[in-house]
Amino acid sequence: MTRPKLDLIQAPTPLHRLDRASEALGIDLWIKRDDLTGFALGGNKGRKIEYILGDLMARGVRAVVTCGAAHSNFIRQLAAGCQVAGIECHAAVMVSPFDAAAGRPSFAAPGYGGNWMLSERFGAQLTVFEDDDWEVLYAHADEIAARLGAEVIPVGGSCALGAYAMWLAAKEVEGFRDIVFASSSGSTHVGFQSCFQGTATNVWGIACDPEPEIAHDFVELSRALGFAELGFDDFKLDFDFVGDGYGVPSAAGEAASSFLLRHEGIVLDPVYTAKAFAGLLARKAEFTGKTLFWHTGGIPAVFNPAT
Numbered sequence: 001m002t003r004p005k006l007d008l009i010q011a012p013t014p015l016h017r018l019d020r021a022s023e024a025l026g027i028d029l030w031i032k033r034d035d036l037t038g039f040a041l042g043g044n045k046g047r048k049i050e051y052i053l054g055d056l057m058a059r060g061v062r063a064v065v066t067c068g069a070a071h072s073n074f075i076r077q078l079a080a081g082c083q084v085a086g087i088e089c090h091a092a093v094m095v096s097p098f099d100a101a102a103g104r105p106s107f108a109a110p111g112y113g114g115n116w117m118l119s120e121r122f123g124a125q126l127t128v129f130e131d132d133d134w135e136v137l138y139a140h141a142d143e144i145a146a147r148l149g150a151e152v153i154p155v156g157g158s159c160a161l162g163a164y165a166m167w168l169a170a171k172e173v174e175g176f177r178d179i180v181f182a183s184s185s186g187s188t189h190v191g192f193q194s195c196f197q198g199t200a201t202n203v204w205g206i207a208c209d210p211e212p213e214i215a216h217d218f219v220e221l222s223r224a225l226g227f228a229e230l231g232f233d234d235f236k237l238d239f240d241f242v243g244d245g246y247g248v249p250s251a252a253g254e255a256a257s258s259f260l261l262r263h264e265g266i267v268l269d270p271v272y273t274a275k276a277f278a279g280l281l282a283r284k285a286e287f288t289g290k291t292l293f294w295h296t297g298g299i300p301a302v303f304n305p306a307t
């Protein structure tokens with residue numbers, strides 16, 4: 001089945017070996033550069049929105065509502081894509097949404113700038129709500145959508161089409177024993193695992209949200225994608241590197257960032273990729289074969305202003 005697509009990004013993204021990091025770590029380390037998807041400052045979300053927007057355009061949808069953190073990479077890329085597609089973009093945001101079960105993280109949430117500023121400059125209409133649980137944020141998005149007669153796009157673009165785009169992305173790489181990346185709303189993990197299930201390639205998601213039950217949602221999403229039968233235990237999701245909570249920079253992440261900056265001149269973001277790379281560094285003894293770090297983007301967060 002061919003799915004309608006709006007061409008936005010530069011793909012396949014570069015794939016190259018990290019010679020200096022490999023030598024320093026004693027492993028065979030490569031990197032997939034989805035920080036260089038190109039559209040609206042890059043990131044894995046560009047892949048998803050090509051198919052999400054292609055579908056919306058084919059169906060004549062005029063307005064969408066999504067939700068996320070005010071500094072969401074997805075909202076930034078969706079906002080820019082909606083401009084290209086001629087679709088009105090709204091978003092319900094919280095500066096620092098959290099998982100009520102894990103508790104509210106205490107930290108100095110970033111101020112206005114970065115993705116938040118870019119999303120508005122790309123023409124999205126953001127409504128800011130007081131920080132609360134993610135479920136409350138989803139309800140705000142539904143309410144705005146009902147009021148405007150707009151279609152809801154799930155957080156992070158993690159719908160079946162988002163997972164489909166990441167399944168296609170996985171087909172850009174082969175021959176790796178281990179793939180490590182930052183996992184959050186799930187369509188990246190679902191796309192990758194659906195592609196490599198039953199092969200010699202292990203897919204390791206380093207979680208960026210303190211939500212151990214989230215793989216149940218991944219199972220559901222993989223059913224919607226429909227390419228592989230996946231259960232809860234098929235998702236290798238490591239929660240050891242979340243730190244104090246979603247969006248809160250961690251000491252291990254900052255150290256991992258510095259390592260990559262100084263060995264390779266490659267920038268990681270504090271919310272996702274730095275935590276994922278910290279996981280890779282901590283578990284390097286397990287990576288005895290050809291290993292891939294999938295850089296998923298997030299660069300604007302490096303410039304987040306303090307409050």
Ligand SMILES: *Cc1c(COP(=O)(O)O)cnc(C)c1O
Pocket residue numbers: 043044045073074156158182183184185186187188189269272273296297298299
């Ligand atoms: C959204 C995002 C992820 C996680 O992708 P999901 O498909 O939401 O799990 C990882 N890294 C960055 C930089 C992101 O913006």
